[in-house]
Amino acid sequence: MAQKPSIPKGTRDFSPAEMMRRTYIFETVKSVFRTYGFAPLETPAMENLSTLLGKYGDEGDKLLFKILNSGDYAAGLADAEVRSASRICEKGLRYDLTVPFARYVVQHQGEITFPFKRYQIQPVWRADRPQKGRYREFYQCDVDVIGSRSLLNEVELIEIVERIFGKLGIGVTLKMNNRKILYGIAETIGHADKMMDITVAIDKLEKIGIDNVKAELAGRGLDDEAIAKLQPILELSGSNDEKLAKLREVIGGSATGLRGVEEMAEIFGYAKSSGISLPVELDLSLARGLNYYTGAIFEVKANDFAIGSICGGGRYDDLTGIFGMPDTSGVGISFGADRIYDVMVGLDLFPEEVNFSTKVLFVNLGAEECMASLGMMRALRDRGVATEIYPEAAKMKKQMEYANRRMIPYVVIVGSNELETRSATVKNMRTGEQRTVSFDALCDELA
């Protein structure tokens, strides 16, 4: 019956040490979401395949984990049918939180108070080839407001970014752009139909450089004249206001483009009134892959750690349209917990309290000493101090090793001497310092 246990490739166990750090990140993120009035939502791990299929492109469809129908899944099916996943699976694991959110909003539209502000922190599953930093199960951490076109929502998200990374101690830069500006550019150079091609190419500006982008654009069917018109856009520089002024000039002939420019001007204006000090940079090379974005788009990078974007999102005008509820605009961002974790480990940003789950360990010297300790332990726990007693009266060395390995900062010793004098010895495990404290004072001392 014994077997060497393992877990499926691409999945992870999170040990207590990892979980305490992850919990710190999630709690920080949630506390900020709540400060802005966002409320939690959870959707089931399994969705009907009909909800998921066709929402992530052909490639995404292939990466869905499908769940075999319960019972005799093959009953009544011909051999060829059993070879078709759609005949033997009705459900799949969620692939992201966005489609389930859209599904939820449409399904519950009668009960929801709009604008609907929700956050959602749950795992998602993708049958990607596992590789370093890419997992088949990972948490997404999304915050969205849906049912409002107001740009105050964008400003709120900027503030949330500022506040979360401020609390975590990660220096970041927020890059923004606007899909309407990107459309305006495409329209201005006479290739409105090629907006996505142009966008995808511009997105690579930082990675492959201006010449390669131009080559790629030519490859995607843009003539020299169009590429020449694009030149000032690719070379845009200066402050956000300067960039917006230049854009008004260049793409002002496109009504959509101009609207994008004015949206960004309004967002930057509100951000100033709001007292935001986070660096926010208008970056036209920012495109983001997801094609449901229609307005402002966001991307956050850590200043002092190379890892790609750690947060991103944007405005979408028709996410719920896929489920038959049109004209419901929303905006949201998603925090990348795994990458934020890596940044925090890399920059050593986790506070010390995150490293231990127990603050005080009572050494166990036998039944009588133990009985005497129980009341003190209760008093400490009443004050919220994480306290435990070593459950066996093992050798002192073993108990001290346990405290060290679990990084417990204080050890309390109640031996026969201490019992007589109604006092305890408190050892600070960091400094090695030992002090004698009366039973009565112990609680104040350690709380």
Place this chain on the structure above:
Amino acid sequence: MAQKPSIPKGTRDFSPAEMMRRTYIFETVKSVFRTYGFAPLETPAMENLSTLLGKYGDEGDKLLFKILNSGDYAAGLADAEVRSASRICEKGLRYDLTVPFARYVVQHQGEITFPFKRYQIQPVWRADRPQKGRYREFYQCDVDVIGSRSLLNEVELIEIVERIFGKLGIGVTLKMNNRKILYGIAETIGHADKMMDITVAIDKLEKIGIDNVKAELAGRGLDDEAIAKLQPILELSGSNDEKLAKLREVIGGSATGLRGVEEMAEIFGYAKSSGISLPVELDLSLARGLNYYTGAIFEVKANDFAIGSICGGGRYDDLTGIFGMPDTSGVGISFGADRIYDVMVGLDLFPEEVNFSTKVLFVNLGAEECMASLGMMRALRDRGVATEIYPEAAKMKKQMEYANRRMIPYVVIVGSNELETRSATVKNMRTGEQRTVSFDALCDELA
């Protein structure tokens, strides 16, 4: 493309209102776990089927959700093989948290510091027939210590039960028993081999009454003499100490039974020293279904709400043996979040703050007023007050309705009058009372 969206049967969306209440329960539970030095653990949703199969009996095997292999699952398989789930699925969704915990402990035994105290709060999935109160996806909330035989661990779990239900405001009774006592009983009446039959029958004592239990025992092959010997056990009454005294008499001839009696005496003794005031009752009719229990067993019921057990668990001596790591004793309990939720709704125990996600709504009367509000909102959020502004300058009535529907307790109005006098009108939405407060005092007023 439009489709009427729905979710798989037996699964649930948790709305913000439900999530806030659920979060309150989970946070309370976790805060107590942490007070006792338990640290969080998470394992993947998917386990290898080899880890799961055979651990829950034949019935359990059928209830596992299996995940179709990625890619061309049928490639190279004969038709008959494609009809066999074990050929097209390697992974399944976890069915409980216990087996993944045992798997984790065995897999990571080299890194773990024992005794290992962990809690784990994650969903599990079972392909049960959905019915009222039974779901295909539900959270389990487990706390275990493994690698210690000390009965102090049992006492700690009793304290945890007391503290959690105390914090939640649920009056409960803890029933305890000991599998060794049950074995001792079976041995004493000459049917040591029938311990599980006797246990299952005794478990029904409360439900079907003493006569039906006797009939069932006869049906399971016990002769009249054995049943007669069982009589004093079935009629045991009095205090825990009285019951233990009587048991020492009746089953004292069984070494195992006597050990069970002494274990319970020790646990009750420690519980007294620890100052536990929770009613703990030795109840021999308590058996609990899971056959891996080997010592103390626990079950908690709400005093004022009929719903079955809301928490239960026990001591197991060989859980990790299924994965090739013998002789590792542990003890743990599991909290039933869904039932606790129902009890709290039924008895109206959720505190008022759990009903709203935003404490202060700023009414939006236009761009200028809005700009003036942003700084105040930031100051409130700096103090942790959940604050939002209605994103559009909609009609006052609509904004007030929004506040009411979201149960927001305070609304702040900054209009042109207020702008001039640098003051805001604060409306208490519960009482209807309105006051004028200066910009400078607003924050103190509402924090």
